[in-house]
Amino acid sequence: MGEKRKVRAVITGLTKLAEDIFSMWIEESFMAGSAKAGQFLALYSDSAERLLPRPISICEIDREKGRLRMVFRVAGAGTEEFSQKKEGDSISVMGPLGNGYALKGKKALLFGGGIGIPPMLELAKELAQEPGCEVQAVLGYRDSRLFLKEELEAYARVYVSTEDGSAGTKGNVLDAVKEHGLTADMIYACGPKPMLKGIQKFAEACHIPAQLSLEEKMACGIGACLACVCESKETDSHSHVKNKRVCKDGPVFSAEEIVL
Amino acid sequence: MNTEVVIAGVSLKNPVMTASGTFGSGEEYSEFVDLNRLGGVVTKGMANVPWPGNKTPRIAEIACGMMNAIGLQNPGIDVFIKRDLPFLKQFHTNIIVNVCGKTIEDYCEVVERLSDEPDVSMLEINISCPNVKEGGIAFGQDPKAAERITSEVKKRARQPIIMKLSPNVTDITVMAKAAQEGGADAISLINTLTGMKIDINRRTFAVANKTGGVSGPAIKPIAVRMVYQAANAVKIPVIGMGGIMTVEDALEFIMAGATAVSIGTANFANPYATIEVIEGIERFMENNGVEDIHELIGCVK
Ligand SMILES: Cc1cc2nc3c(=O)[nH]c(=O)nc-3n(C[C@H](O)[C@H](O)[C@H](O)COP(=O)(O)OP(=O)(O)OC[C@H]3O[C@@H](n4cnc5c(N)ncnc54)[C@H](O)[C@@H]3O)c2cc1C
Ligand SMILES: Cc1cc2nc3c(=O)[nH]c(=O)nc-3n(C[C@H](O)[C@H](O)[C@H](O)COP(=O)(O)O)c2cc1C
Ligand code: FES
Numbered sequence: 001m002g003e004k005r006k007v008r009a010v011i012t013g014l015t016k017l018a019e020d021i022f023s024m025w026i027e028e029s030f031m032a033g034s035a036k037a038g039q040f041l042a043l044y045s046d047s048a049e050r051l052l053p054r055p056i057s058i059c060e061i062d063r064e065k066g067r068l069r070m071v072f073r074v075a076g077a078g079t080e081e082f083s084q085k086k087e088g089d090s091i092s093v094m095g096p097l098g099n100g101y102a103l104k105g106k107k108a109l110l111f112g113g114g115i116g117i118p119p120m121l122e123l124a125k126e127l128a129q130e131p132g133c134e135v136q137a138v139l140g141y142r143d144s145r146l147f148l149k150e151e152l153e154a155y156a157r158v159y160v161s162t163e164d165g166s167a168g169t170k171g172n173v174l175d176a177v178k179e180h181g182l183t184a185d186m187i188y189a190c191g192p193k194p195m196l197k198g199i200q201k202f203a204e205a206c207h208i209p210a211q212l213s214l215e216e217k218m219a220c221g222i223g224a225c226l227a228c229v230c231e232s233k234e235t236d237s238h239s240h241v242k243n244k245r246v247c248k249d250g251p252v253f254s255a256e257e258i259v260l
Numbered sequence: 261m262n263t264e265v266v267i268a269g270v271s272l273k274n275p276v277m278t279a280s281g282t283f284g285s286g287e288e289y290s291e292f293v294d295l296n297r298l299g300g301v302v303t304k305g306m307a308n309v310p311w312p313g314n315k316t317p318r319i320a321e322i323a324c325g326m327m328n329a330i331g332l333q334n335p336g337i338d339v340f341i342k343r344d345l346p347f348l349k350q351f352h353t354n355i356i357v358n359v360c361g362k363t364i365e366d367y368c369e370v371v372e373r374l375s376d377e378p379d380v381s382m383l384e385i386n387i388s389c390p391n392v393k394e395g396g397i398a399f400g401q402d403p404k405a406a407e408r409i410t411s412e413v414k415k416r417a418r419q420p421i422i423m424k425l426s427p428n429v430t431d432i433t434v435m436a437k438a439a440q441e442g443g444a445d446a447i448s449l450i451n452t453l454t455g456m457k458i459d460i461n462r463r464t465f466a467v468a469n470k471t472g473g474v475s476g477p478a479i480k481p482i483a484v485r486m487v488y489q490a491a492n493a494v495k496i497p498v499i500g501m502g503g504i505m506t507v508e509d510a511l512e513f514i515m516a517g518a519t520a521v522s523i524g525t526a527n528f529a530n531p532y533a534t535i536e537v538i539e540g541i542e543r544f545m546e547n548n549g550v551e552d553i554h555e556l557i558g559c560v561k
Contacts, residue, residue, distance in 0.1 A: 003291070004291050004292070005292075006292070006530070006531055006532070044529065048324060048477070049323050049324050050321060051321065051324070051325065051326060051476055051477075051525065051528060051529040052319075052321045052326060052528060052529070053528070053529075094531070216316055216317070217316070217317045217318070217319050217320070218319075219319050219326060219328070219525075219528045220282070220288070220527065220528050220531075221528075222288045222289070222291070222531070223284065223288045224282065224283055224284035224288040224289060224527075225281065225282060225284070225319075225328075225330070225528065226304075226313060226318070226330050226333045227316075227318045227319040227328065227330060228316070228318075229313070229316060229318070229333070230316070238335065239310060239312075239313075239333050239334060239335045240310040240335040240336065240339055241310050241311070241312040241313070241333060241335075242312065243312060243313065243333060248288070
């Protein structure tokens, strides 16, 4: 049998980072042992009313202590329930899921938009350990309620954009790139679809390879049900149509392989 | 203790199978479940050619269940035979291929392609998918059409055929009898119930297809009722499904008259669900002094 598991994991820390944004550490040495930046976990509700898993990105991996961190926004009943748990409680979790980012290049440009910021932390941490790799991160927020920015500053040169202009560049992440004249030889991004679309175009225009992490509604989380597909340019290897599974073939795709 | 059941001459070591479309061709769940322990693996619906399926969002959660409109995305029967069948053959379980199509000819083409595959134990003919415009449900809501497609498929099939019935009908016994008349070796039910969910924040439909098939515990009482009615209307074996999460759920179907059961949506909430139900049946039989599972099948009249 494989490297994915579903277990009941103990919550070793749960803190509020900003309005509606929570950070959760769980103890799960097996998953922590094999997890990679850009992969995600499926969290399950304790209520029989909510059957489907909530996909949440891995934000940090502590392999020594066998722990994993997730940072999530309260978006509905499921994430609300998770936010009300306490240290010492347990939570059902399956993982690690998806492919994760491929670490490449010497000048990395990371884009995190809103709740797409969390996976950038583990990624920045791992890239910073690559010899001679320069790590830059552009974080897009709605307003000045920033989260994870200071933690990212430990591993990357961080730039900020806010929709209302209350911190950093006013506008989106690409406005910040323009303002600071940032360049790169590899782009990594996670965030809302309009942002990813913009980055896909930008990457193509600048001839920079880009890895984009997508979101889609999921049921199985492991590639069996075909709920979570995205359109691909080439025929996919699983169904032989032009639909790739976000949960299994992704969530990270190269910008050229997908249609957004 | 005997948990073996026989459907159209095919022996299942226990009555627990997977429900089509929730378990792929078994590969993904084999990371969680020893497929050797299952009574059977029922594959995703396979057509004569690859189908792209519907637009996303394809699913939505509802209270105690979900809605799906996958639209039968599948790689087509050739890829299935080349790639998925060799994988499944490694296991000592029954391989049941779920077949879909737009026309009778499509169905027959798939069935004929599978006639040289002795490792396929049975065929489940899906005439009940609510999520594709042509075919599927068109055969599943009209008893004459159901009987006709059953007999056409039966003529060409080398393996026993299971007709998968739709619950989206007024009288399930009429459809069950039509399948029997057409020569079906067994029937399975229920497929999903057509539903709708509105996303009030986006002011649109929660699934792109507008309607979707409802599955999971929310539909279980309806499924148990229909299995009971169907089992009492026909002589051929009935495979029951619809919202089975636990062994208690599975036993309800068995006592209502199902010779075997399929587990679908539960896999999403708990990838170990099939094995837990199998172990639960053994435990129940032991605790209740049941020597043979046949003592339970249809025991509630
Ligand atoms: C690969 C991936 C990684 C993600 N990583 C994070 C993360 O690190 N932090 C974070 O806050 N959020 C993340 N999300 C989004 C997160 O999954 C949703 O916010 C969450 O599922 C909402 O659940 P709910 O019960 O609170 O909301 P509800 O709206 O009540 O959920 C109802 C159903 O819709 C699904 N759903 C709702 N929104 C989304 C969405 N955006 N994407 C996929 N399914 C959704 C839920 O899983 C559930 O099945 C990620 C999504 C994906 C696909
Ligand atoms: C995501 C999903 C995909 C499905 N795909 C198929 C399919 O391809 N063919 C089919 O006959 N039934 C399909 N079904 C129906 C199931 O096999 C089953 O009949 C139904 O979901 C009720 O059982 P459950 O409540 O245990 O899921 C699908 C169901 C779901 C949830
Ligand atoms: S969620 Fe089932 S295939 Fe991705």
